[in-house]
């Protein structure tokens with residue numbers, strides 16, 4: 001599999017996590033596409049960018065019919081097992097495991113590949129202004145839960 | 158004799174409960190069509206699935222006390238919204254406590270500056286939307302089951318409404334939730350811009366990780382204008398390519414529904430019939446025609462082949478119905494733009510009529526199961542989703558798999574820039590059961606075979622097994638085929654972290670527990686998990 005695979009029909013790119021945003025963006029632009037990032041550090045790799053919460057990506061909240069991360073492959077940091085979450089526009093198959101990688105700073109999983117939404121340069125884009133209340137600080141119970149998830153994932157075989 | 162209810166009432170005083178038989182029968186199941194087969198055959202109207210008792214918490218503190226009781230006594234607890242789930246998400250047993258959330262149904266607040274709504278989970282869909290409408294807002298969530306489902310059930314099942322094209326699915330609307338984990342902690346989980354968020358784990362967890370006790374949801378201004386349009390396409394594929402074009406160009410019709418040629422023909426005829434009868438009670442709705450179905454169900458393969466052979470011309474082509482809604486004239490402008498784009502692709506404009514008719518009957522469509530079951534047949538629906546590049550393989554693969562056993566048609570009702578949901582409706586039949594009071598075994602065999610084949614085909618096509626109905630018990634046997642063994646072990650690890658004693662909704666979502674007959678036939682047992690990883 002190539003390090004960068006563009007699915008133009010679905011406007012998705014399947015990319016290895018060690019590809020930098022810069023490299024990805026220039027490959028995409030040759031195809032008339034873009035990640036449509038705003039102010040993200042372009043020297044970051046896709047993997048570290050996702051681990052840090054994908055700064056600069058268009059908030060899916062701005063366009064409720066869209067999203068950023070359609071699927072991924074990742075390695076459990078404790079057990080080294082490979083997790084494959086297939087790309088789909090939306091799902092209803094239990095807890096969304098994207099929550100274990102996006103913004104989690106590789107606490108539970110290290111992303112190996114990601115399937116990301118891309119945009120055509122010429123597309124009309126919808127931009128609904130809405131800012132979600134952000135509760136940046138996890139409370140005690142949430143922190144305890146995060147710890148337990150880590151412990152359980154360490155013995156998840 | 159001590160009953161579950163008496164023990165409960167001693168330890169958790171002040172919480173209402175019942176163990177009257179009539180209530181236990183009512184709470185023994187959701188609307189999984191496989192249950193209907195059991196009921197039709199008369200095999201114990203609810204039998205072993207009657208819960209021990211039903212309790213009605215009125216506050217988050219009540220929920221915490223109930224969860225503490227369950228942890229202490231090892232009692233299993235099944236959260237219950239309105240029981241409209243269609244995948245066997247609710248299927249208790251004699252020592253199980255049902256936690257009916259409908260007495261937690263307060264509209265806590267509306268924050269007009271955001272705007273957001275904070276609401277308790279037991280609020281029923283339609284009254285909630287009516288109340289929001291009176292205040293000038295909409296949630297934008299309109300599942301066909303809006304009259305018989307709750308906001309807690311929507312969030313727990315990752316529900317999708319008819320206007321997902323503009324407002325997204327329920328997970329796109331949640332700002333934060335308050336919940337009580339299986340361990341008993343009270344948590345608020347919020348959507349976060351760039352930080353970690355555990356919210357997506359609880360959304361869609363089908364009552365297996367936590368009890369949702371409150372939700373803060375994004376609101377939109379109540380639309381004051383709508384624009385309607387309908388288009389005929391020479392083929393279903395041409396139709397979905399048209400939908401893809403609109404969504405990838407950034408257009409967001411609230412409603413975009415594409416019917417394959419046969420479904421389109423029924424919808425066109427059905428809406429006319431419905432209009433004629435609409436004045437009287439029990440007016441028919443568009444969709445499957447019961448009498449037509451009864452004639453054809455005995456020979457599904459032949460009927461599917463004939464309809465395929467007749468092709469698009471005979472039925473008038475695939476039909477795309479669009480509804481744009483918003484705050485003013487931009488709706489008309491969007492409809493005009495959609496028309497230009499679609500006509501440029503060869504679509505034939507059919508006017509506003511079909512879209513207006515669809516809106517007028519938007520909740521009637523799905524309530525035709527009873528006559529189908531009463532006539533000795535069965536029907537069900539399956540909603541799968543994939544990226545656009547895989548949609549053709551998904552459509553062909555699942556239709557072929559279903560078509561061997563049942564009569565099948567499809568529509569496409571939730572589109573996104575990167576893919577689409579296909580909603581298959583199918584109906585089948587089998588010779589009546591032979592044993593008195595036994596399950597209708599032949600029907601069950603056909604039903605199970607049909608589901609297993611169709612889910613396998615969906616996985617093979619690279620699709621997800623469920624777009625908005627959840628997993629429950631009906632799809633659990635194939636979940637490992639989608640998630641792989643690491644996906645299952647990861648989900649189970651999350652389950653243990655939230656619910657270390659496994660008290661919450663055992664048997665749903667996570668294999669292996671399932672009703673015995675289904676387990677034996679469909680391979681839901683632990684052994685199927687071990688052997689089913691990766692492929693099907």
Ligand SMILES: Cc1cc2nc3c(=O)[nH]c(=O)nc-3n(C[C@H](O)[C@H](O)[C@H](O)COP(=O)(O)OP(=O)(O)OC[C@H]3O[C@@H](n4cnc5c(N)ncnc54)[C@H](O)[C@@H]3O)c2cc1C
Pocket residue numbers: 187188235236237238239240241242243246247258278299300301302305306307308309310311312313314315316317318319363364365367368369370523524625626627662665
């Ligand atoms: C005619 C018909 C049409 C339908 N149309 C649609 C549709 O258009 N779109 C769609 O998405 N679905 C549809 N459905 C399916 C169903 O309505 C949805 O799955 C709905 O979300 C279920 O809500 P409920 O309140 O009835 O939940 P229930 O069926 O009572 O429960 C569903 C699951 O959620 C859990 N649960 C419920 N409340 C809570 C809570 N507070 N905390 C934690 N877990 C909880 C339960 O344990 C169960 O696992 C339809 C069903 C029918 C019968």
